[in-house]
Amino acid sequence: MASLMAGAAKYDLYSHDFRRATYETYARMRERDPVHLQPGLDGETPIWFVTRYDDVVALLTDNERFVLDPALALTPDELRRREDESPLPLDERVSTHLLTQDGEDHRRLRRLVTKAFTPRMIEGLRPRIEEIADELLDAVAPHGSMDLVDDFAFPLPITVIAELLGIPVEDRDRFRVWSNTFVLPPLTDELREQFSRHTNEFVAYLDDLFRERRARPTDDLVSALVQAEEQGDHLSENELYSMAVLLIVAGHETTVSLITNAVHALLTHPDQLAALRSDRSLVPPAVDELLRFDSPVERTITRWAADDVELGGERIARGDLVIAVIGSANRDESRFLDAGTLDVTREDVRHVGFGRGPHYCLGAPLAKLETEIALTKLLDRLPGLRLAIAEDDLYWRPVPIFRSLASLPVAWDA
Numbered sequence: 001m002a003s004l005m006a007g008a009a010k011y012d013l014y015s016h017d018f019r020r021a022t023y024e025t026y027a028r029m030r031e032r033d034p035v036h037l038q039p040g041l042d043g044e045t046p047i048w049f050v051t052r053y054d055d056v057v058a059l060l061t062d063n064e065r066f067v068l069d070p071a072l073a074l075t076p077d078e079l080r081r082r083e084d085e086s087p088l089p090l091d092e093r094v095s096t097h098l099l100t101q102d103g104e105d106h107r108r109l110r111r112l113v114t115k116a117f118t119p120r121m122i123e124g125l126r127p128r129i130e131e132i133a134d135e136l137l138d139a140v141a142p143h144g145s146m147d148l149v150d151d152f153a154f155p156l157p158i159t160v161i162a163e164l165l166g167i168p169v170e171d172r173d174r175f176r177v178w179s180n181t182f183v184l185p186p187l188t189d190e191l192r193e194q195f196s197r198h199t200n201e202f203v204a205y206l207d208d209l210f211r212e213r214r215a216r217p218t219d220d221l222v223s224a225l226v227q228a229e230e231q232g233d234h235l236s237e238n239e240l241y242s243m244a245v246l247l248i249v250a251g252h253e254t255t256v257s258l259i260t261n262a263v264h265a266l267l268t269h270p271d272q273l274a275a276l277r278s279d280r281s282l283v284p285p286a287v288d289e290l291l292r293f294d295s296p297v298e299r300t301i302t303r304w305a306a307d308d309v310e311l312g313g314e315r316i317a318r319g320d321l322v323i324a325v326i327g328s329a330n331r332d333e334s335r336f337l338d339a340g341t342l343d344v345t346r347e348d349v350r351h352v353g354f355g356r357g358p359h360y361c362l363g364a365p366l367a368k369l370e371t372e373i374a375l376t377k378l379l380d381r382l383p384g385l386r387l388a389i390a391e392d393d394l395y396w397r398p399v400p401i402f403r404s405l406a407s408l409p410v411a412w413d414a
């Protein structure tokens with residue numbers, strides 16, 4: 001294990017300044033230290049950061065040697081020590097989900113929800129997503145300005161995922177608060193207290209919802225999951241809570257950022273925006289290029305090495321922690337020609353923005369459809385759309401795994 005090798009961090013990967021120089025930092029890492037060990041966010045725990053495209057693909061597709069469950073990588077003693085040292089004990093009610101499980105447990109959980117997210121099922125949501133986008137724009141169009149995040153990019157995906165799951169949309173602001181807590185690393189006592197409080201609130205909320213759906217099942221995903229739990233051998237109670245939490249959090253956090261980052265990228269690349277304006281059929285493939293160019297999930301969940309592994313010329317030891325830096329891999333010049341250039345007509349955009357391998361994003365077809373509709377509606381309905389904030393005033397949220405703007409003021413000719 002690498003625990004004795006923790007030195008000072010060579011690369012700033014967390015500060016506000018890093019946010020202004022993200023892609024320059026990653027370019028240096030790809031060139032000089034493509035598989036690099038340095039302390040993570042807590043300033044202590046050593047983590048390998050993997051920044052080249054090929055290495056990221058190798059890491060994400062090798063789920064035998066890079067695992068999510070530490071019990072598969074650590075000895076019982078190491079595991080106990082880790083649990084003792086951990087600032088916040090894992091709450092299994094909300095952490096027994098797809099992104100913490102490997103092997104057969106992961107496959108079983110994934111099978112339960114795969115059917116709801118196939119491209120065909122998702123395409124069936126198109127008219128409703130268009131309607132939601134129109135309603136949101138009806139409310140702001142006459143004003144000539146809005147905060148893209150609060151008024152459009154957040155309410156769109158949270159409404160879609162709430163309807164899909166069968167959760168009251170009126171409660172969306174509560175999900176936003178809980179979600180925000182779940183994506184922040186609990187580094188201070190205050191954040192740890194908030195994490196426990198919000199977990200309890202979220203679970204109590206879900207308890208009521210599950211009770212209601214048990215009594216009166218409807219045609220939604222929560223009813224289907226509750227029935228799977230009742231059948232006993234498919235889904236435990238903790239897995240049921242955790243699945244709902246994961247789908248709510250993963251189902252909107254990331255899409256908010258994709259829509260926002262995509263609009264930001266287009267408004268700062270007028271030639272690319274003009275190309276989409278003149279040919280709407282470019283929008284669906286452009287979503288992938290926009291996702292490659294400014295990836296909302298910038299770094300994956302941390303994996304554990306279950307064995308000693310050679311990667312990118314480095315020897316990663318069993319028990320080490322490893323992160324795939326998606327935002328860097330998607331800008332790797334050895335994979336993408338002129339990787340730093342946004343080109344909405346680019347061919348072969350095989351990015352890793354949705355991950356790769358067994359944990360490939362379940363919601364990819366949904367996220368792509370939502371973003372395609374969002375961009376098309378914004379182009380159709382808000383003439384002269386432009387940024388209403390200086391580049392220097394943009395504030396990137398301090399959430400280490402996401403690249404996500406706190407707000408994006410925009411204006412148009414009302």
Ligand code: HEM
Pocket residue numbers: 060098099110246247250251252254255258295296297300301326352353354355356358359360361362363364366367
């Ligand atoms: C732009 C939007 C999105 C992006 C960029 C994104 C990105 C990702 C990435 C990178 C992973 C893999 C994480 C890892 O391997 O560590 C992932 C997994 C996942 N995503 Fe998404 N996601 C998005 C939208 C969604 C939506 C709308 C849902 C809705 C249900 C969703 C549900 C999931 C789930 C359940 C997993 C875990 C899959 C598994 O472990 O088998 N995501 N996503």
